[in-house]
Amino acid sequence: xxxxxxxxxxxxxxxxxxxxxxxxxxxxxxxxxxxxxxxxxxxxxxxxxxxxxxxxxxxxxxxxxxxxxxxxxxxxxxxxxxxxxxxxxxxxxxxxxxxxxxxxxxxxxxxxxxxxxxxxxxxxxxxxxxxxxxxxxxxxxxxxxxxxxxxxxxxxxxxxxxxxxxxxxxxxxxxxxxxxxxxxxxxxxxxxxxxxxxxxxxxxxxxxxxxxxxxxxxxxxxxxxxxxxxxxxxxxxxxxxxxxxxxxxxxxxxxxxxxxxxxxxxxxxxxxxxxx
Amino acid sequence: xxxxxxxxxxxxxxxxxxxxxxxxxxxxxxxxxxxxxxxxxxxxxxxxxxxxxxxxxxxxxxxxxxxxxxxxxxxxxxxxxxxxxxxxxxxxxxxxxxxxxxxxxxxxxxxxxxxxxxxxxxxxxxxxxxxxxxxxxxxxxxxxxxxxxxxxxxxxxxxxxxxxxxxxxxxxxxxxxxxxxxx
Numbered sequence: 001x002x003x004x005x006x007x008x009x010x011x012x013x014x015x016x017x018x019x020x021x022x023x024x025x026x027x028x029x030x031x032x033x034x035x036x037x038x039x040x041x042x043x044x045x046x047x048x049x050x051x052x053x054x055x056x057x058x059x060x061x062x063x064x065x066x067x068x069x070x071x072x073x074x075x076x077x078x079x080x081x082x083x084x085x086x087x088x089x090x091x092x093x094x095x096x097x098x099x100x101x102x103x104x105x106x107x108x109x110x111x112x113x114x115x116x117x118x119x120x121x122x123x124x125x126x127x128x129x130x131x132x133x134x135x136x137x138x139x140x141x142x143x144x145x146x147x148x149x150x151x152x153x154x155x156x157x158x159x160x161x162x163x164x165x166x167x168x169x170x171x172x173x174x175x176x177x178x179x180x181x182x183x184x185x186x187x188x189x190x191x192x193x194x195x196x197x198x199x200x201x202x203x204x205x206x207x208x209x210x211x212x213x214x215x216x217x218x219x220x221x222x223x224x225x226x227x228x229x230x231x232x233x234x235x236x237x238x239x240x241x242x243x244x245x246x247x248x249x250x251x252x253x254x255x256x257x258x259x260x261x262x263x264x265x266x267x268x269x270x271x272x273x274x275x276x
Numbered sequence: 277x278x279x280x281x282x283x284x285x286x287x288x289x290x291x292x293x294x295x296x297x298x299x300x301x302x303x304x305x306x307x308x309x310x311x312x313x314x315x316x317x318x319x320x321x322x323x324x325x326x327x328x329x330x331x332x333x334x335x336x337x338x339x340x341x342x343x344x345x346x347x348x349x350x351x352x353x354x355x356x357x358x359x360x361x362x363x364x365x366x367x368x369x370x371x372x373x374x375x376x377x378x379x380x381x382x383x384x385x386x387x388x389x390x391x392x393x394x395x396x397x398x399x400x401x402x403x404x405x406x407x408x409x410x411x412x413x414x415x416x417x418x419x420x421x422x423x424x425x426x427x428x429x430x431x432x433x434x435x436x437x438x439x440x441x442x443x444x445x446x447x448x449x450x451x452x453x454x455x456x457x458x459x
Contacts, residue, residue, distance in 0.1 A: 046456045054455055064377050071384065076448040083451075096348070174455055222454040226447070230376040232404045248450055253408070271446040276384055 033262070036244050039191065040266045048218035055163065056083040057153075057172035060090050060097040061180025068229055069178050070104050071275040080109045085163065086121040087172060089153060091128045091182055098123050124158045126150055129181040143185070150185040154193055154221065171220040178226045179238040187245045190221040224248045227256060227268070229275045235259070243268070250274070279313040279356050279368040280306055280427075285375045286346050289321035290394050292420045297371065298329040300337070305424045307337035309431055311368070315353060316343040350378075357387045369430055371423060374402045379415065388430040389415040392423055 048054075058073070060066040080086075086109075088101040105121050126149035130139045152158050156170025163170060175190055177183035197220075225246035227239050233255045235243070243249060244261035250271040251257055257270035282297050284290035296302065297316065306314060318326050326343045347353075357368030367387065372378040374393040382389040391406045410417035416433065418426035 044456050046458050048456050048458060050457050056451075067377060068380070071380070072447055075444065076451075079448075082455075174451060176451070218456050224450060224454060228376075229380065230405055231401060232408045234401060248454060250446070250450065269450075271450070272444050274444055274447050275380060 035195070036191075037262075037264050039194070040244070040247065041264070044219040044222075051081075052218075053084045053164075053166050054082065054174065055085045055087065055167055055172045057087045057089060057175045057186070058101075059175065059177035059180065059183045059186050060088055060101060061094065061182050062091075063096055064230070065178055065180045065228065066094075066097040066100050068275050069176070069226075070100055072178070072226065073104065074108060075274060075276070078108055080120070083174075084120065085167065087153070087161065088121065088123045089150075089182065089186065090123060090125055091180070092125050093128070098125075119164065122160055122162065124153050124160045126153060126158075126182060126185075129185060143181075146182060147185040147189060150182065151189045151193070154186065154189050169217075169220055173218070173220055173222065175221065175223045176226075177223070179228055179236055181238065183225070184238050184241050184245075187223045187225065187242050190223050191245055194221050222247050224250065226250045226271075226274060227252065229273065231256065277313055277356075277364060278311045278366040279315060280311050280371065281315045281317075281353055281357050281368065282371045283317040283350060283353075283373070283378055284319045284322065285373045285378065285394075286319065288373075288394060288397050289319050290373055290392075290396075291321065291325060293371075293373070293392055293394075293423070294318055294322050294325045296420055296423050298325060300334040302424050303335075303337045303339045305427055306339055309427060310366070311339060313340045313342065313368075315356070316341075317347070317350060317353070318343055318345060320345055351381065354381055354385055354387070358385050369427065373397075374399070374406045376402060376405060379405070379409065383409075383414060388433050390423060390426045390430055391415045391417050392420055393417070395420070 058069060060069055086105070088098070090097040090101070101121075101123055109121075127142065127145050129143045129146040131142070134142065149158070153161070154171060156163055161170075171193070175186060177186060223246045225239070225242045225248070227250065228236060229252045231239070231251075232253045235256065239249075243259065244265060247266075249259075249266070249268040251259075251268045252271060252273050252275070254270055257268055259268045260266060282293070284293055294316070297314070303314065316322075316326060322343075323345060330341065330343075354370060356365065357370055359365060359367040369388050369390065370378075370382045371390045371392060372382065374391050374397075379389060379391060391409070393403055393406055406415070406417050409415045413433075416426050416429050
C-alpha cells in the first residue's frame with residue numbers, strides 16, 4: 001500500500017516536472033517570438049547627423065557570394081564619404097575574398113578621392129562555421145567557435161581591428177550580408193548584442209541613470225540581408241534562417257517578394273537586380 | 277579578332293559540350309558568322325578531347341584554336357569577347373554551362389551568352405535561373421546538341437538587351453535609410 005503511494009507520488013512529481021518544463025520551454029519560445037517581432041517592427045528615429053563617421057561591416061564568404069557582394073557595392077556607386085570606415089569579414093582560408101576586398105578598395109574607393117585610404121578599412125578573419133565535407137557531428141562546435149569569433153568582431157575586439165578614435169562606438173553601424181554561413185552567425189550575434197544593449201538601457205531607465213547622450217545615439221548593428229541573385233523562387237538556407245533576424249531583407253526576383261517569417265513580421269522587399 | 281569563348285566550369289566535366297564544339301562543323305558555323313578565334317576552357321577531364329581534335333587533320337576553316345584546363349579567374353578571357361575598337365576586338369560570344377558566376381559575369385559585360393545546362397548536374401535552382409533568364413531574353417538557352425544553331429540566334433540578339441544599365445539605387449537608399457540619417 002505504502003509502496004504504491006510512494007510510486008504514485010513519484011509519478012506525480014515526474015508529471016509536474018514535465019509540465020513545468022513544457023511551460024518553461026513554451027514561455028521562452030513565446031518570449032523569443034514576441035521580442036523578435038517587436039525588434040523587427042521598431043522603426044528607429046532619424047537622429048544621425050549627415051556627414052558623421054559611419055562604420056560598415058561587410059560579410060564576405062565563398063566565391064559566388066563575394067563576387068555578388070562586390071558587384072552590388074560597385075553598382076550602387078559606393079560612397080566612401082558616407083561609409084567612412086569598412087570592415088570586411090572573411091572566413092579563414094578564403095584568400096580569394098580577402099584579395100577581392102583589397103582590389104575593391106584599391107579600385108573604387110581610392111580612385112574617387114585620389115589618395116590612399118589604407119587606414120579606413122580592415123579585413124578580419126573568423127574560423128569557418130562548417131568546412132566543406134565536415135561531419136555534421138562536429139559542425140555544431142565549429143559553428144559555436146565561429147559565432148564567438150563573430151561576436152568579438154561585432155564588439156570590435158578582434159586583434160586585427162583598429163577603429164580610429166572618432167568613432168564613438170566599437171559596434172559597426174550597419175551590417176551588409178548576402179548569405180554565406182558566417183552571415184547567420186553575424187546577424188544572430190548582432191541581434192543578441194542589441195538585446196543586451198536594450199536590457200541595459202531599460203535597467204538604466206529604471207534606476208534613474210538617464211543620461212542624455214545614451215539616448216541620442218543613432219542605432220547600431222542594423223542588418224541588411226540581400227538574397228542571392230541566383231535564387232529565383234526559393235530562399236537559400238541562410239535566407240530562411242535570417243528571415244526573422246535581419247532588419248531588412250532584399251530580394252532580386254519578384255517571386256521572392258512579400259515573404260515573412262510569421263504573422264506580424266516584416267516582409268521581404270523586392271529591389272530588382274542589384275548585381276548588374 | 278572575334279572570339280567565341282567556351283567554358284565548362286571548374287567543378288564537373290562536360291565532355292558532351294566539348295565534343296560538340298571541337299569539330300569541323302562547329303568551326304564552319306563560327307567562320308560563317310565572322311569568328312576568327314575559338315578559346316575553350318575544357319576542365320580537368322577535357323585535355324584529351326582537345327588534344328585529339330588539334331592532332332586530327334580536320335579542316336579548321338580559318339579559326340585559331342586555343343585551350344586551357346582551368347584558371348581561378350576567367351575574367352581576362354571573358355573580357356576578350358567585349359567589343360573594343362582600340363584592340364580591333366569585335367563583340368564575341370560566350371558559351372557556358374549554367375554556372376551562376378559565369379552567367380552573371382557575362383551579363384555584366386554585355387556579351388551574348390549561350391547557356392548550356394549540364395544534364396549530368398541536377399542543380400534545380402541553377403536550371404531555374406537559366407530558364408528565367410531565357411524567358412526575359414537575357415541569355416540564349418540551348419541543349420548540347422543544338423549549340424551550333426544557337427549561334428545564329430545569339431548573333432541577332434539585340435545589343436540593347438545586353439547592355440541594360442537600369443541604375444538601381446535601392447541598395448544605396450536602403451542603407452542610408454537604415455543608418456537613420458537626419459533629413
